[in-house]
Every structure is written in C-alpha cells, then in structure tokens.
Amino acid sequence: xxxxxxxxxxxxxxxxxxxxxxxxxxxxxxxxxxxxxxxxxxxxxxxxxxxxxxxxxxxxxxxxxxxxxxxxxxxxxxxxxxxxxxxxxxxxxxxxxxxxxxxxxxxxxxxxxxxxxxxxxxxxxxxxxxxxxxxxxxxxxxxxxxxxxxxxxxxxxxxxxxxxxxxxxxxxxxxxxxxxxxxxxxxxxxxxxxxxxxxxxxxxxxxxxxxxxxxxxxxxxxxxxxxxxxxxxxxxxxxxxxxxxxxxx
Amino acid sequence: xxxxxxxxxxxxxxxxxxxxxxxxxxxxxxxxxxxxxxxxxxxxxxxxxxxxxxxxxxxxxxxxxxxxxxxxxxxxxxxxxxxxxxxxxxxxxxxxxxxxxxxxxxxxxxxxxxxxxxxxxxxxxxxxxxxxxxxxxxxxxxxxxxxxxxxxxxxxxxxxxxxxxxxxxxxxxxxxxxxxxxxxxxxxxxxxxxxxxxxxxxxxxxxxxxxxxxxxxxxxxxxxxxxxxxxxxxxxxxxxxxxxxxxxxxxxxxxxxxxxxxxxxxxxxxxxxxxxxxxxxxxxxxxxxxxxxxxxxxxxxxxxxxxxxxxxxxxxxxxxxxxxxxxxxxxxxxxxxxxxxxxxxxxxxxxxxxxxxxxxxxxxxxxxxxxxxxxxxxxxxxxxxxxxxxxxxxxxxxxxxxxxxxxxxxxxxxxxxxxxxxxxxxxxxxxxxxxxxxxxxxxxxxxxxxxxxxxxxxxxxxxxxxxxxxxxxxxxxxxxxxxxxxxxxxxxxxxxxxxxxxxxxxxxxxxxxxxxxxxxxxxxxxxxx
Numbered sequence: 001x002x003x004x005x006x007x008x009x010x011x012x013x014x015x016x017x018x019x020x021x022x023x024x025x026x027x028x029x030x031x032x033x034x035x036x037x038x039x040x041x042x043x044x045x046x047x048x049x050x051x052x053x054x055x056x057x058x059x060x061x062x063x064x065x066x067x068x069x070x071x072x073x074x075x076x077x078x079x080x081x082x083x084x085x086x087x088x089x090x091x092x093x094x095x096x097x098x099x100x101x102x103x104x105x106x107x108x109x110x111x112x113x114x115x116x117x118x119x120x121x122x123x124x125x126x127x128x129x130x131x132x133x134x135x136x137x138x139x140x141x142x143x144x145x146x147x148x149x150x151x152x153x154x155x156x157x158x159x160x161x162x163x164x165x166x167x168x169x170x171x172x173x174x175x176x177x178x179x180x181x182x183x184x185x186x187x188x189x190x191x192x193x194x195x196x197x198x199x200x201x202x203x204x205x206x207x208x209x210x211x212x213x214x215x216x217x218x219x220x221x222x223x224x225x226x227x228x229x230x231x232x233x234x235x236x237x238x239x240x241x242x243x244x245x246x247x248x249x
Numbered sequence: 250x251x252x253x254x255x256x257x258x259x260x261x262x263x264x265x266x267x268x269x270x271x272x273x274x275x276x277x278x279x280x281x282x283x284x285x286x287x288x289x290x291x292x293x294x295x296x297x298x299x300x301x302x303x304x305x306x307x308x309x310x311x312x313x314x315x316x317x318x319x320x321x322x323x324x325x326x327x328x329x330x331x332x333x334x335x336x337x338x339x340x341x342x343x344x345x346x347x348x349x350x351x352x353x354x355x356x357x358x359x360x361x362x363x364x365x366x367x368x369x370x371x372x373x374x375x376x377x378x379x380x381x382x383x384x385x386x387x388x389x390x391x392x393x394x395x396x397x398x399x400x401x402x403x404x405x406x407x408x409x410x411x412x413x414x415x416x417x418x419x420x421x422x423x424x425x426x427x428x429x430x431x432x433x434x435x436x437x438x439x440x441x442x443x444x445x446x447x448x449x450x451x452x453x454x455x456x457x458x459x460x461x462x463x464x465x466x467x468x469x470x471x472x473x474x475x476x477x478x479x480x481x482x483x484x485x486x487x488x489x490x491x492x493x494x495x496x497x498x499x500x501x502x503x504x505x506x507x508x509x510x511x512x513x514x515x516x517x518x519x520x521x522x523x524x525x526x527x528x529x530x531x532x533x534x535x536x537x538x539x540x541x542x543x544x545x546x547x548x549x550x551x552x553x554x555x556x557x558x559x560x561x562x563x564x565x566x567x568x569x570x571x572x573x574x575x576x577x578x579x580x581x582x583x584x585x586x587x588x589x590x591x592x593x594x595x596x597x598x599x600x601x602x603x604x605x606x607x608x609x610x611x612x613x614x615x616x617x618x619x620x621x622x623x624x625x626x627x628x629x630x631x632x633x634x635x636x637x638x639x640x641x642x643x644x645x646x647x648x649x650x651x652x653x654x655x656x657x658x659x660x661x662x663x664x665x666x667x668x669x670x671x672x673x674x675x676x677x678x679x680x681x682x683x684x685x686x687x688x689x690x691x692x693x694x695x696x697x698x699x700x701x702x703x704x705x706x707x708x709x710x711x712x713x714x715x716x717x718x719x720x721x722x723x724x725x726x727x728x729x730x731x732x733x734x735x736x737x738x739x740x741x742x743x744x745x746x747x748x749x750x751x752x753x754x755x756x757x758x759x760x761x762x763x764x765x766x767x768x769x770x771x772x773x774x775x776x777x778x
Binding site: 052088089100127130137 | 531532533534535536537546547548549550552553554556557560561564565634635636638639641642643644645646778
C-alpha cells in the first residue's frame with residue numbers, strides 16, 4: 001500500500017486558551033483530491049498554515065512525503081505548494097518575474113519552467129498579462145498567477161485555501177481540471193472550500209472540521225451517504241447549535 | 250466634522266501601532282510603551298540639546314534675532330521635508346483608499362484627516378526645533394506678553410506654508426510619475442533631484458556666508474539672507490521682537506491662506522490623482538515568442554531573493570529615499586571634497602596647523618555617519634507584509650532569506666562608500682593610517698547598520714501596515730538604527746580623538762566583529778510568522 005503524501009497525526013494548535021485545532025488526524029494519499037470544509041473560524045486555515053510551515057503547532061506531527069514538518073521543514077516545503085485564501089503577492093514584480101522568482105526558489109530548470117508556464121498560463125488565459133506588474137492585476141488574475149506559481153514545480157502535495165474565490169467560471173473549470181490532472185499524476189491535493197457542491201463533485205475524500213475538531217473524515221461517498229454534502233454539513237452545524245442551546249438551558 | 254474626527258481617530262490609532270499595543274497583553278503593552286517612551290525622550294533630548302546649542306551660539310555671537318529666524322525657518326522646513334517624504338503613501342497611494350472612499354463621508358473630510366496627520370508630524374518636528382530655541386531667546390532677551398503669544402502662535406502656524414509647498418511638490422511628482430510605466434523610478438529620480446537641489450542650495454548659501462570677513466558682518470548678512478530665503482520667518486520675528494502685529498498678521502495670513510489653498514487644491518485632485526495612481530490596467534502585450542522568450546531565465550534561489558529585494562527597493566520610493574539617501578549623500582560629500590580640492594576652494598593649508606591632524610581623525614567617522622544611520626534591512630522583513638507566506642513557505646533556509654536582505658544593503662552601500670573613500674583619499678594629503686580608516690570605519694559602520702536593522706526587524710517584524718510609510722519611517726528598527734548610528738559615530742570620534750587613528754581602526758574592527766556575530770545570531774533565530 002502506498003504511503004500517505006500528507007499525514008496529520010493528533011495535531012493540536014492553541015491560541016492562548018483556545019484550541020484552534022484539537023487533535024486532528026487525517027491522511028491524504030497519492031492521487032487524492034481531499035476537501036476540507038468547515039464554518040468560518042472552525043480551524044481550517046490554522047491547520048493549513050501548520051501543514052505548509054507558515055505557523056507552528058503545539059502537539060502531534062505532520063508528515064509530508066514521509067518527512068516531518070517539525071524536524072525537516074525544508075524537505076517538506078520542497079515538495080509542497082501553497083495557494084493562500086488571499087492572493088497577496090509581490091505587487092512590484094511582473095507576472096513573469098513572479099513565476100521566475102518561484103521557479104528559481106524551487107530550482108526548476110529554465111526549459112522546464114517555460115514549458116509549464118506557457119501551458120498553465122495559456123489554459124488560464126493569463127499569458128498576455130505576464131509582462132505587466134502584479135499591481136495592475138485584478139483579484140482573479142492574481143489568483144490565477146498564484147495557481148500557476150504553485151504548479152510550476154509539480155508539487156507532490158498541493159495545498160489550497162479557498163482556491164475558487166474570485167475565479168471566473170472558465171478559469172474555475174480549468175483549475176478543477178488541472179487539480180484532477182495533478183492528482184492523476186500521483187500527487188495529492190488538499191483544499192479548503194465553502195463551495196460544497198464543488199467539494200462534493202471534485203473530491204475523493206472529505207473532512208468536516210468544527211470548533212477545531214474533525215467531525216467527519218473519509219471517502220466523500222461514505223461521509224455524504226444518501227444526502228448531499230450540504231445537508232450533512234448543515235446537519236452537523238444544527239446539531240452543534242441544538243446541543244449548545246440545550247447546554248445553555 | 251464628526252466624520253473628520255472619526256477618520257483622524259482611525260489614523261491616529263494606527264500611528265506607531267498604538268491600537269495594537271492597547272489590545273496586546275498588558276506586560277507586552279507596558280514593554281512597548283516603555284520602549285516608545287525611551288525613544289521619544291531620546292529624540293526630544295537630542296533635538297533640544299542641538300537646537301538650544303545652536304541658539305546659544307547665535308546669542309553669544311550677538312545675534313539674538315537670528316535665533317528666532319533660524320528657529321522658525323528650520324522648524325518649518327524640517328517638518329515640511331518629513332511631510333514631503335510621507336505624502337506619497339498617506340495622501341496618495343494608500344492601501345485602504347477604496348474602503349475609505351466608499352464610506353459615506355465627504356472627500357474634504359478624508360483629505361482633511363490625512364493632511365491633519367501630516368500637519369501633526371510637521372508640528373512635532375517644528376516644536377522640537379523651535380521651542381528650545383525660543384526658550385534660549387527668552388532667557389537672553391526681554392520678551393513681552395505679546396512676544397510670548399507670538400512665539401506660541403509661530404510654533405503652531407510656521408509649518409503650514411512649507412507643508413503646503415511640500416504637498417504641492419509631492420502632488421506634482423505623483424501626478425507626473427503616474428503617467429510613466431516605471432512611475433516609482435520617476436518618483437525616486439524627481440525626489441532625489443529635489444533633495445539634492447536643496448542640499449546644493451544650502452551649500453551655496455553657506456559658501457556665500459563663508460566669504461564674509463568679520464563676525465558682525467556675517468551676523469547681519471545671515472539675518473538678511475534668512476529673511477530673504479523665508480520672509481514669513483522675518484515677519485514672525487518682527488512680531489515677537491518688536492511687537493509688530495501687522496508683520497505677525499502677515500505671517501499668520503500667509504500660512505493660513507497657503508494651507509487653505511492647498512486643502513482646496515488637494516480636495517479637487519484627491520480622487521483624480523489617486524485614480525491615476527491606482528487604476529493601472531495590464532497592457533496585455535506579453536508573448537513568449539518576443540522578448541518573453543528570454544524572460545524565463547534560471548538563477549539560484551539566493552540570486553532570486555536578492556533580485557526581488559532590489560526590485561522592491563527601486564519600486565518603493567519612500568523605502569529607497571529613507572534607506573539609501575545616506576549613500577547618495579556620502580558620495581555627494583566626497584565629490585564636493587574632491588571638487589573643492591581640485592578648484593583650490595578647499596585646502597587643509599587654510600586651517601590652523603593644529604587642526605589638520607584632527608581632520609584626518611574625524612573624517613572617517615564623518616563618512617561613516619551617512620551610512621550608519623540607515624539601512625534597507627531595518628524594514629526589509631516587515632515589508633514582506635501580507636506576502637510573507639511566500640517567504641515562509643519557500644524551500645530555502647531562513648538564513649538565506651535574511652542573507653539576501655543583508656546582501657542587498659551591502660551591495661548598494663559598500664560601492665558608494667569605497668568610491669567616496671577613494672575620492673577623499675586622493676583629494677586630501679592623509680597619512681596611511683587615515684586612508685586605511687577612511688575605508689575601514691565607514692565599511693564597519695555599514696555592517697553594523699545592516700546587521701542591527703536586520704536583527705531588530707526579523708525579531709519584531711510589523712507585517713500589518715497599510716502604507717509602506719509605517720515600517721519604513723516609523724518602524725522601531727529604523728529609529729534604533731538611526732540612534733545607534735549617531736551614538737556609534739560620536740563614540741568613534743571620541744575614540745579617534747583620544748586614542749588616535751589606531752583607536753579608530755580598533756573600533757572599526759570591533760564593530761565589524763560585533764556586526765558579524767549579531768548577524769549570525771539573527772540567522773540562527775530565523776523568521777517570525
């Protein structure tokens with residue numbers, strides 16, 4: 001059996017007294033597109049930021065391609081790409097300068113990077129704007145640029161936080177295709193989203209997080225059952241609200 | 250009025266991270282406030298000592314009136330220069346422009362709140378320069394109640410006219426530069442030109458004064474020249490000294506009318522200029538078959554990081570002006586020395602023989618002054634801002650990221666210093682030790698500014714800025730580097746005077762070693778999220 005690309009083992013992340021991520025455990029296998037859903041403030045972005053090495057965590061371990069994020073962060077970063085929820089990137093660079101910068105950082109050879117940039121930029125309709133400053137880009141264009149930058153080094157693990165926000169329908173379709181192609185090539189995709197229909201259709205596996213705890217995790221078909229993901233998610237929220245109200249009484 | 254107060258309150262809460270401090274944990278807030286209080290006390294003490302020292306010297310020269318003229322002129326202009334550097338980023342091109350302009354408040358309130366913060370800064374600079382000098386004047390001349398009132402009003406009104414001029418100049422530069430593709434480079438060139446014109450203008454003024462033979466003639470000429478340079482200062486002086494209310498009213502009227510006119514002008518231009526600056530659209534002309542074929546060149550991660558830092562510097566005029574102006578000025582000073590020697594206007598033979606060795610001793614520290622009070626590194630980590638995820642997720646060690654930031658400052662600073670040292674060394678008849686110190690002392694100072702700025706900014710980065718002005722001008726690391734640089738130069742000069750040139754060289758070695766140790770400790774500590 002193949003080893004997981006991403007393995008989150010009993011991870012705890014606290015902010016003061018608050019447990020933002022509480023004993024989270026999940027595995028993402030090669031070829032998986034893994035959806036990660038939860039309401040605002042549930043802990044999605046916190047766990048994602050811990051996975052990509054932006055922030056530390058207090059307990060447990062996160063392993064990427066067999067390496068520990070805690071003890072061998074650089075090895076993990078080399079095979080990971082991250083697309084944050086806000087495409088905040090260096091506005092003083094042109095699109096192509098940004099992509100070259102990332103390619104240099106990830107040490108992608110010149111001929112390989114050009115072929116990949118051409119391919120992805122053409123598919124997302126961004127090629128003609130690559131010579132312009134990022135400061136002149138719209139939100140959606142920046143999102144596309146960040147995606148191309150994430151894919152340019154063919155990551156083993158692609159982590160995305162709300163990747164479909166700001167994308168036009170055509171780009172959204174292309175991104176879904178690109179994620180599927182990446183997964184079919186043996187990489188893994190882990191992304192958070194509030195667009196439950198997309199998660200349900202695109203993802204092989206799904207996890208639902210609430211108040212820092214994973215409430216459901218597994219194959220999408222198993223988690224959803226006969227219902228839709230939206231029904232399952234809302235049911236979980238309602239149950240929580242009812243329990244809270246009962247507790248309050 | 251209510252909307253103006255609310256907007257101003259928001260700006261003031263953001264000032265120096267006050268609101269953040271208020272909502273931090275009490276122990277941290279106390280530490281931050283204590284540090285801020287220390288920094289403010291140091292600035293006030295330094296300014297008071299300098300201003301009152303100059304004022305006392307003028308009084309002893311028998312020129313009490315010149316004290317007032319100089320105080321009003323320097324106080325007003327110093328504030329205006331600071332406001333000029335800040336205008337682009339506070340009045341134009343600020344990050345929350347869309348949010349602020351979508352609020353149901355008149356444009357005039359938005360403009361007024363932003364000009365008010367510029368005025369507050371000008372006023373602070375003005376008070377630092379004026380109040381100690383006024384106190385020295387009051388202690389040495391009989392001042393009437395009208396004179397005291399005029400002094401108080403002068404301090405409040407004097408910054409208005411230069412501030413208005415500074416804003417007009419900044420608006421013009423912003424409007425002109427917005428029409429060019431590389432607008433930020435144009436801003437840097439125009440700002441440098443304006444600052445160098447001011448430096449050369451003041452040098453011309455000084456050299457005219459140097460030609461005067463007798464001290465009394467110099468005093469009279471100085472007063473008349475200052476009055477000619479900035480007549481409102483003379484009108485304020487007339488009000489304070491002679492109780493000439495007509496002259497003082499003219500001073501007040503000129504300042505208030507200028508402020509009102511600029512406010513009206515900026516209200517009119519605020520939206521068009523900001524739109525011009527912010528609404529640039531992609532031209533969409535890139536193709537891999539044209540120039541784009543050469544665009545995808547490969548380089549090492551360090552080279553990529555350094556290129557990114559250099560591009561940030563060139564693309565951010567206020568960052569460049571704040572961090573690199575010292576290097577430009579040191580070269581200008583060295584060229585002035587070389588030109589003066591070449592034309593015979595400057596010669597050590599003109600000095601008393603006992604002073605000649607002193608020049609050789611203090612000159613290296615004079616050059617060091619320019620490069621020890623600023624460094625690109627002091628804001629370089631904070632400037633990653635909301636894009637810091639790129640730095641933090643990059644598969645390169647934190648030490649490489651930090652080294653790229655330090656290396657850019659050294660790559661810019663050291664060539665300027667070396668060329669300047671060569672120019673001075675070939676221009677003046679200095680002994681071998683002095684020539685060695687000319688190279689070693691400024692280089693060591695540059696190393697210290699680089700590693701100290703980086704250490705402080707990496708340890709406590711401020712990522713939540715809304716304009717680059719915040720980390721670049723108001724950041725704690727920037728202020729500490731300025732004061733540490735001043736302290737180093739003062740200590741170095743003392744070491745040189747007491748221990749000779751060997752003392753300077755030893756101090757330079759010690760500073761360089763400490764800088765390397767500090768850098769290594771910073772690299773080991775890594776980056777903060």
